Amino acid sequence: MRKQKLLIVDDDEDLRTQMKWALTADYEVFLAEDRESAIAIINKEQPAVVTLDLGLPPNPAGVEEGFAVLDHILDAYNHTKVIIITGRGEKENALRAVEKGAYDFFYKPIQLDELKVVLRRAFHLSQLEQEQREMRHLLSGNTFEDMIGTSQKMQDVFATIRKVATTDAPVLITGESGTGKELVARAIHRLSIRGSKPFIPINCSAIPENLIESELFGHEKGTFTGAHAQRIGRFEMAEGGTLFLDEIGDLPQLLQVKLLRFLQEKVVERVGGREQIEVDTRILAATNRDLEEAIKNATFREDLYYRLNVVKISLPPVRDRQADVILLAKTFLDRYTSEVRKKIKGFNSQAIESIERYSWPGNVRELENRIKRAVIMSEGKKITAEDLELESNLGKKEPMVLKDARKMLEKDLIAKAITRNDNSLTKAAAELGISRPTLYDLMEKLGIPK
Ligand SMILES: Nc1ncnc2c1ncn2[C@@H]1O[C@H](COP(=O)(O)OP(=O)(O)OP(=O)(O)O)[C@@H](O)[C@H]1O
Ligand SMILES: [Mg+2]
Numbered sequence: 001m002r003k004q005k006l007l008i009v010d011d012d013e014d015l016r017t018q019m020k021w022a023l024t025a026d027y028e029v030f031l032a033e034d035r036e037s038a039i040a041i042i043n044k045e046q047p048a049v050v051t052l053d054l055g056l057p058p059n060p061a062g063v064e065e066g067f068a069v070l071d072h073i074l075d076a077y078n079h080t081k082v083i084i085i086t087g088r089g090e091k092e093n094a095l096r097a098v099e100k101g102a103y104d105f106f107y108k109p110i111q112l113d114e115l116k117v118v119l120r121r122a123f124h125l126s127q128l129e130q131e132q133r134e135m136r137h138l139l140s141g142n143t144f145e146d147m148i149g150t151s152q153k154m155q156d157v158f159a160t161i162r163k164v165a166t167t168d169a170p171v172l173i174t175g176e177s178g179t180g181k182e183l184v185a186r187a188i189h190r191l192s193i194r195g196s197k198p199f200i201p202i203n204c205s206a207i208p209e210n211l212i213e214s215e216l217f218g219h220e221k222g223t224f225t226g227a228h229a230q231r232i233g234r235f236e237m238a239e240g241g242t243l244f245l246d247e248i249g250d251l252p253q254l255l256q257v258k259l260l261r262f263l264q265e266k267v268v269e270r271v272g273g274r275e276q277i278e279v280d281t282r283i284l285a286a287t288n289r290d291l292e293e294a295i296k297n298a299t300f301r302e303d304l305y306y307r308l309n310v311v312k313i314s315l316p317p318v319r320d321r322q323a324d325v326i327l328l329a330k331t332f333l334d335r336y337t338s339e340v341r342k343k344i345k346g347f348n349s350q351a352i353e354s355i356e357r358y359s360w361p362g363n364v365r366e367l368e369n370r371i372k373r374a375v376i377m378s379e380g381k382k383i384t385a386e387d388l389e390l391e392s393n394l395g396k397k398e399p400m401v402l403k404d405a406r407k408m409l410e411k412d413l414i415a416k417a418i419t420r421n422d423n424s425l426t427k428a429a430a431e432l433g434i435s436r437p438t439l440y441d442l443m444e445k446l447g448i449p450k
Contacts, residue, residue, distance in 0.1 A: 009032045027123075038069045048080065050080055052066055066084075083119070088107055146183055147184070147187065151324045166193075172286075177362065179316070197238075215234060236268065242281065266278060266280070332368050332372065411446045
């Protein structure tokens with residue numbers, strides 16, 4: 001790894017040489033003896049840390065020269081950590097420098113061991129800040145609401161969200177599990193004029209069929225056993241705002257009719273009620289099912305589908321967002337590292353490789369969970385492929401699932417050929433179109449007993 005840059009500004013030549021000797025193993029050390037040479041090096045090398053003696057020629061007894069260097073750094077390179085080196089009698093000046101923005105101060109005569117500790121801290125902080133800046137830079141323009149995505153597909157999704165947010169049209173959000181459907185729904189709501197009104201989600205697959213009607217539409221008192229009081233349904237709760245129907249594919253048929261009616265007439269009827277209640281709520285729906293297939297199987301109404309599907313947002317699976325996967329991983333790493341206050345510095349190269357190769361069947365949610373767990377389990381400075389439990393995936397060209405499937409298929413074919421040929425390996429090999437030794441190898445590799 002490249003050494004970080006340290007500039008030592010001091011007019012005492014012996015001291016400069018002594019410090020250079022002591023520190024050169026850890027840092028790339030530059031030396032300057034006055035204001036001009038210091039500024040020249042700062043501009044050229046942009047050292048992360050500078051130790052600065054305030055008394056420099058032509059007036060080594062004063063502090064103006066040192067302050068001029070400090071001012072230049074603070075103006076031009078305010079990330080640089082400046083450590084003021086000062087005599088015991090000059091504490092006031094040192095404090096003034098810290099007030100202006102110097103990182104710390106240190107008394108002469110210099111105790112090298114102590115200085116090393118101060119330097120290490122300064123460099124560490126500088127590096128952390130640098131990483132944060134890079135992260136922020138990386139993220140700027142690549143995030144949209146709470147979503148991350150530089151890939152073209154996600155950028156297209158963001159553009160559609162922006163457009164539909166200004167309308168009241170229903171939106172159907174599709175995508176595999178864990179691709180961010182709910183995040184999209186919340187973003188549409190937040191960006192719409194309904195943003196300050198309620199966002200009411202309901203998961204149609206999580207509520208028992210006999211309860212979902214009253215959950216959605218409410219009921220009047222005494223309508224059924226247990227209906228002790230009148231109850232407002234989610235439609236009415238979402239008045240002025242947005243109703244998010246998650247897993248819409250699981251909505252029972254009867255309720256599909258009622259929903260269709262709402263979409264056409266903007267009214268709801270509580271269970272057991274006769275009143276038609278006008279409700280102003282926008283419908284967003286999500287599904288990870290293939291609704292067109294459900295229509296063919298007659299489990300989902302076609303007319304409802306067309307009503308909901310005015311605008312469709314399809315979220316790509318993570319395996320089709322190669323441009324995003326590392327960015328997502330780093331964001332989650334950052335988030336969970338600061339949550340548990342561990343000093344994890346990133347992913348090692350194998351971890352990066354395994355993240356890029358894995359097919360992420362559980363999509364963003366799986367990525368997030370694996371990283372969360374890895375942060376908790378990790379004992380080193382960098383997250384490894386093992387921490388992510390992706391190590392078995394390394395060195396393989398294909399995604400795990402395909403590889404496994406192939407193995408199973410091979411095993412099955414070979415076992416059947418052997419049985420069919422009354423355990424004659426020669427005949428089985430001939431039938432499979434491979435040589436006998438190859439068959440032996442395969443049997444051993446696949447764990448087929450001879
Ligand atoms: N583009 C993204 N950037 C950052 N985080 C994301 C992104 N997409 C999804 N997530 C996170 O991944 C997790 C799953 O997202 P979400 O619940 O929206 O998915 P979903 O498609 O609704 O999943 P399911 O079908 O399982 O309900 C959440 O923690 C969410 O914050
Ligand atoms: Mg969801």
